[in-house]
Amino acid sequence: MSASPRFRCIATRDLYKDYGRQRALAGVSLQLQAGQVTALLGENGAGKSTLLSILAGMLQPTRGLVRVDDQPLTEVDDVSFRRCLGVLSHEPRCYAELSPRENLQLFVQLYDVYRPATGSAASEAIERWLRAVNLERAAGRPVRTLSRGMLQRLAIARTLLHQPSLVLLDEPYTGLDQAGVAMLSSLITQERARGAILLIVTHDLATVAPLCDQVLVLSKGRLGACIELPFGSGTGETLLSAYRKADQRGPRSRSSDAATPPGSPP
Amino acid sequence: MSPARFVGQVWLLLRKDVRVELRAGELIYATMLFAAIIVLLFSFAFLGGAPPTVEVMAGVLWVALALAGLVGISRSFEREREADTLRGLLLSPLSRSAVYLSKLLSMALLMSLVVVVVVPGLLLLFGMQLSGAGALGHLLGLLALGILGFTAIASLFSASLGRARGRELLLPLLVYPLSVPVLLAGARGTYDILYGTQESLIDAARWLRFLLAFDVLSITCGLWLFEPLSTNE
DSSP, X not given: OOOOOOOSEEEEEEEEEEETTEEEEEEEEEEEETTEEEEEEEOTTSSHHHHHHHHTTSSOOSEEEEEETTEEGGGXXXXXXXXXXEEEOSSOOOOTTSOXXXXXXXXXXXXXXXXXXTSHHHHHHHHHHHHHTTOSTTTTSOGGGSOHHHHHHHHHHHHHTTOOSEEEEESTTTXXXXXXXXXXXXXXXHHHHHTOEEEEEOSOHHHHGGGOSEEEEEETTEEEEEEEOOTTTOOHHHHHHXXXXXXXXXXXXXXXXXXXXXXXXX | OOHHHHHHHHHHHHHHHHHHHHHHXXXXXXXXXXXXXXXXXXXXXXXXXXXXXXXXXXHHHHHHHHHHHHHHHHHHHHHHHHTTHHHHHHHSSSOHHHHHHHHHHHHHHHHHXXXXXXXXHHHHHSOOOOOSHHHHHHHHHHHHHHHHHHHHHHHHHHHHTTTOTTHHHHHHHHHHHHTHHHHHHXXXXXXXXXXXXXXXXXXXXXXXXXXXXXXXXXXXXXXXXXXXXXXXX
């Protein structure tokens, strides 16, 4: 597999985004570290998707800065950055007329990984991913015939196939059954161990809590709270109460429940 | 990026587009059928009157191309939007110019299918005649350059409209005025070719050169503008 650069951290400082007269983000500062899982919580319309789009480089902030390893994102080589980026959105971003195998083959070639992309290394990797997301039996069927859950599994494989160092997951558990939820949680843990930076937008507190090192709460475009947890210790209950406590403290408060805080947001 | 790598990326995406279109079929059949209907409608409009002149035939050819072509291009991008696959490509490490160029070429291939329907339709229903292989060569050259110029503009705006409200309405409003030079040069050049004299073929060659210059300009602008227009949501 061709080497891609690793990011140590990605941070934002005083990020603002306006859509006309409507303010989607208002002074968001955060820091995401390699080998950490961060959950991004917030009500509908809080600005989560806008923040994700800015972190992915698909949207320019009105004001403020995104830094990758202490370098402004605007100065980072665009192609290298996208090579390290894995984004899972609400849409699977797969071609309906192609099979899951063909879709993954295409993405292997797009990301230029497992060179030569048509070689056995690529085929083995694709089969490994099809097994990992339990799509072996449906690997040859057109994507348009797959169920919502199967589509989500394919989208997960497409997102992680090239071993990105910045992984942005928007509601990744949508449509997954119990086995799928367990599979995704295991993959998130593996990606964390590999040293990826993971940001998960979710409303599924109970599932995500044990996987998190850090929880960010976005409220009306502002970062309401940043809560740190020892990895594996969080539960839905603790997360919810911490979330409420943080919400009562007002914007930009921070609570540290961790014995050894893994990150230090600005 | 090396030119070979760039060409490789364009080829990869073009192959993907062709494979997807061939399997879906929907776009190919719908566009060809729409083109056939336009030619039929025009033939009914001139039924019973004097035989259509070469000016009319040239006009019908390019109007049919522009109408059916934009329907196909618009639908193709709409499908990319529904599955959000275009965003997937823009987030990948591919050169955005390669994304634009591959879209342009796949849409040009789709529009070539319109030619396959419209030209025989004009031969059959309008009695269009070509005076020899030279005239046919000129016409094919004119069509190829005209299609490239049209798709260069249409692909750019189809991608850049993103999820804008009313984009189905906005697209023709943006594309048709900007493609007036293509339609004008195409229709005038076709008229000269169909007229069939030595002098008129020389005039047609001038329109060919005009279209070539327009294509270079529009594709260059497209390559330059595609990234800023398509990435900022």
